[in-house]
Amino acid sequence: MTTTAAELEQIASWLRNANYVTVLTGAGISTESGIPDFRGPDGVWTKNPAAEKTATLQYYMSDPAVRRLAWQNRVKSEMWTAEPNAAHRALVDLEHKGRLQTLVTQNIDGLHHAAGQSPEIVVEIHGNVRDAKCMTCDWHGPMAATLERVREGEDDPGCRLCGGILKSATISFGENLVAADLQRSQIAAGRADVFLAIGTSLAVFPAAGLPDIALRNNARLVILNAEETPFDPVADVVVRDQLGTVLPALVALV
Ligand SMILES: [Zn+2]
Secondary structure (H helix, E strand, O other): OOOOHHHHHHHHHHHHOOOOEEEEEOHHHOHHHOOOOOOOOOOHHHHOHHHHHHHEHHHHHHOHHHHHHHHHHHHHOHHHOOOOOHHHHHHHHHHHOOOOOEEEEOOOOOHHHHHOOOHHHEEEOOEEEEEEEEOOOOOEEEHHHHHHHHHOOOOOOEOOOOOOEEEEEEOOEOOOOOHHHHHHHHHHHHHOOEEEEEOOOOOOOOHHHHHHHHHHOOOEEEEEOOOOOOOHHHOOEEEOOOHHHHHHHHHHHO
8 A cells, every 4th residue: 555645745734734743653663774673573572482571570670591681682782783764864854844843752772863853852752772770779871881891791780889780771561651751742642733653553552542642632643654553543644655765755745
């Protein structure tokens, strides 16, 4: 299914006339940067369910073997060499055109920042991999320095202040979201005239709650995702095209 020129122009006109645009992005926007998604058919956890334990707080905190595996995965992660793609850059252009006020992302890869998006408009609802944090005291610092300790032979580096367990500053399964980030996302969804859901299956809370808030406040809902989402029937337009192609084409019309 290919989006027609008329559909793209329709979305562009909504964006041109909007006072407040909120974008939500998920794993689909980063797959063209070589970052695998986790739950899809070729996802990391689908192919290797044991790896999911490394992202589950209960296992991470209780099992040193899970932590050692997690640190090995972090050292080898594609995220350190991944580059933003044309879809990330299109959202930077949209911001420069004054038509992107808040960008909520489920991604932890930091590629929106790397693309040049203003950090103050980005809400990383699931945290990010750039930082490490202590699970006992409130220490946090750059992930790169902690990974250096792993490369030098510490297989489960502890907090140098309190000896506590260190973890990436991402939200694991079983871990609470940062309340302020969730609130910012919900407020941005409520203020939106146009809400774009990009590369997300809209199946997992809190992402799944945001389009509902936008629709209740009479926003236009546009979904750009390769696969079906539960919100397709209520969306104003659904776009299935490859994001690295269709997003630049859309933003060029704004
Ligand atoms: Zn500590």
